[in-house]
Amino acid sequence: MSATTSHHDDPAPVGGKIWNGFTASLAVLVIIMLAVLTMRFVRGLGAVTNLNDGYPWGLWIAYDVVVGSALAAGGFSVAFITYILNRGEYHPIVRPAILAAMFGYVQAAFSVVFDIGRYWEMWHMFWPKYAQVNSVLFEVALCIGTYTMVLIIEFLPVVLEKLGWRKPLTVLNKALFFFVGIGVLLPMMHQSSLGSLLIVLGPQVHPLYQTTALPLLYLTSCIGMGLAAVVFEGTLSALAFKRPLERELLGKLMAIGVWLMGVFLVLRFADLAYRKVLPLAFKPGLIAGWFWLENVLFALPILLLLGEKARRSRKRLFLAACSMALAGIFYRFGGYLIAYETGAGWHYFPSVGEIAVTVGLVAFEILAIIVAIRVLPVLPKGAPTPALSGRVED
Numbered sequence: 001m002s003a004t005t006s007h008h009d010d011p012a013p014v015g016g017k018i019w020n021g022f023t024a025s026l027a028v029l030v031i032i033m034l035a036v037l038t039m040r041f042v043r044g045l046g047a048v049t050n051l052n053d054g055y056p057w058g059l060w061i062a063y064d065v066v067v068g069s070a071l072a073a074g075g076f077s078v079a080f081i082t083y084i085l086n087r088g089e090y091h092p093i094v095r096p097a098i099l100a101a102m103f104g105y106v107q108a109a110f111s112v113v114f115d116i117g118r119y120w121e122m123w124h125m126f127w128p129k130y131a132q133v134n135s136v137l138f139e140v141a142l143c144i145g146t147y148t149m150v151l152i153i154e155f156l157p158v159v160l161e162k163l164g165w166r167k168p169l170t171v172l173n174k175a176l177f178f179f180v181g182i183g184v185l186l187p188m189m190h191q192s193s194l195g196s197l198l199i200v201l202g203p204q205v206h207p208l209y210q211t212t213a214l215p216l217l218y219l220t221s222c223i224g225m226g227l228a229a230v231v232f233e234g235t236l237s238a239l240a241f242k243r244p245l246e247r248e249l250l251g252k253l254m255a256i257g258v259w260l261m262g263v264f265l266v267l268r269f270a271d272l273a274y275r276k277v278l279p280l281a282f283k284p285g286l287i288a289g290w291f292w293l294e295n296v297l298f299a300l301p302i303l304l305l306l307g308e309k310a311r312r313s314r315k316r317l318f319l320a321a322c323s324m325a326l327a328g329i330f331y332r333f334g335g336y337l338i339a340y341e342t343g344a345g346w347h348y349f350p351s352v353g354e355i356a357v358t359v360g361l362v363a364f365e366i367l368a369i370i371v372a373i374r375v376l377p378v379l380p381k382g383a384p385t386p387a388l389s390g391r392v393e394d
């Protein structure tokens with residue numbers, strides 16, 4: 001079967017050795033993360049972070065939660081296209097998308113716990129007596145926690161198949177449509193609310209980033225980021241495991257992503273023009289430079305994937321996916337860190353401990369996905385493709 005042919009074989013474990021030099025390196029990074037977190041939970045946030053009264057949120061929120069959950073949006077996006085829009089052709093990439101989304105949201109959920117000062121009272125978030133129903137942050141935390149559980153349930157059939165438990169699998173499959181519906185609604189709610197959190201901060205956020213359109217901008221960009229992550233991970237897994245690449249399906253996903261990037265750019269610049277703050281983008285400085293870097297990255301996939309032939313190029317698909325993901329990452333860093341101006345005298349740059357935890361979480365996610373793909377029926381069964389064992393074809 002060629003690398004360009006869409007295969008619809010039943011899923012099967014990839015098999016092969018789990019432990020090698022690469023996975024061992026990932027395990028070391030996870031161990032370092034656990035050591036830093038032990039110090040954090042014993043001695044407090046101040047022992048391992050550079051957070052302060054001016055910057056109570058840092059890298060653990062900006063990347064691990066805001067960015068990490070957005071990159072995991074491919075799970076609900078692909079599920080929506082496949083099951084709700086009834087586009088069954090995308091079925092071969094549903095399980096990998098759900099798997100990556102599940103670990104992405106586990107990362108985000110854990111990161112919230114790491115950042116809570118009184119972490120031993122975390123259970124208050126789920127207890128009705130303490131519910132702050134008017135709080136945007138409460139809505140985000142509740143939706144992330146609930147959606148993480150939904151993703152685990154959506155992925156559970158894969159585990160039941162591996163165990164050979166047919167009766168529980170049959171029962172779960174009959175109820176799965178409910179969880180798919182909830183699994184589309186919840187992330188749309190909290191991804192837009194991550195933009196609403198910046199609205200709450202008011203004038204502390206630079207006018208180039210502060211707008212009532214933030215919920216729509218965050219939702220639009222996160223779907224693009226999620227689709228880009230699916231393409232990125234699909235390309236790398238095809239190369240790593242020497243398997244056929246679903247080039248046609250990934251090209252269609254990126255076509256949706258490109259359309260969304262166009263909508264995002266139109267909305268963003270229309271909003272800036274309407275609020276009459278666009279001239280600030282031409283004022284020399286870090287914020288203006290960051291702003292234009294984001295927009296170049298948002299626009300680059302549109303240029304790379306002009307025409308159907310371009311969307312069938314593996315190199316262009318991969319570069320466009322990288323650009324689309326980076327654009328969303330920089331946009332979120334811009335709002336939560338770069339354009340956040342809490343007042344004179346306050347500064348923030350992540351500590352070595354914060355960076356170690358973030359790197360360790362990413363390492364854990366990659367390691368967990370590798371193990372899952374090797375031992376569980378995630379990817380469609382198919383013979384290795386010789387073309388993928390050598391150089392990457394265009």
